[in-house]
């Protein structure tokens with residue numbers, strides 16, 4: 001393995017450790033180095049990567065006429081016509097390969113007037129099956145995190161950077177983020193939250209266009225298009241690594257303080 005790929009491998013391992021994984025299988029097949037290069041390069045740090053395309057330009061081209069579970073739009077985002085309209089525009093999106101692989105488009109759910117938005121990375125298997133964000137084990141833990149700061153899921157809005165599940169829960173690819181992030185941007189414009197909580201390193205790095213570590217992104221208020229943004233651990237990482245629960249609790253208290261001054 002040459003020097004540059006050693007660097008990618010080191011970054012890959014650091015990333016998995018940060019996610020709380022202590023074991024993984026690495027297969028050094030010929031394609032591995034190529035894939036590694038693709039998925040581990042610090043693409044989230046590239047400020048120019050994500051074009052300024054709007055959500056409607058994302059959907060105007062290849063959208064299927066019908067959404068697989070369009071009835072969700074009523075229950076997920078009731079009471080907000082703009083959000084419903086956006087859902088109708090984007091729920092059949094096939095702009096990237098994930099659109100053909102998904103079972104369901106996972107738009108997000110919650111209060112369309114939420115003051116706080118939680119933003120994860122991408123749907124997992126359970127979310128893909130149900131068409132809802134954070135409904136698997138990590139989702140149940142997220143619900144507990146939300147309730148720990150004396151809020152309920154129905155008070156907030158939960159979304160992901162990607163709306164479709166990457167196969168095998170691999171990291172989102174830059175081109176997928178580029179296609180999908182405009183939808184999230186539109187959601188944020190419509191919901192107008194006071195605070196965004198980015199769940200995990202990939203969410204934080206993607207939204208903030210930085211390659212900084214999760215450790216350095218935590219504990220500060222960032223600015224995301226004039227909305228306060230706080231970064232904390234991904235709930236899946238907390239399930240895998242008990243020692244991060246205490247600092248995550250500090251982040252959540254910080255979030256609540258920044259939101260309305262409540263001390264927990």
Ligand code: URA
Pocket residue numbers: 120121122123124127132133134135136138139160236
């Ligand atoms: N992990 C995420 O980042 N998002 C989900 O919706 C579920 C798991």
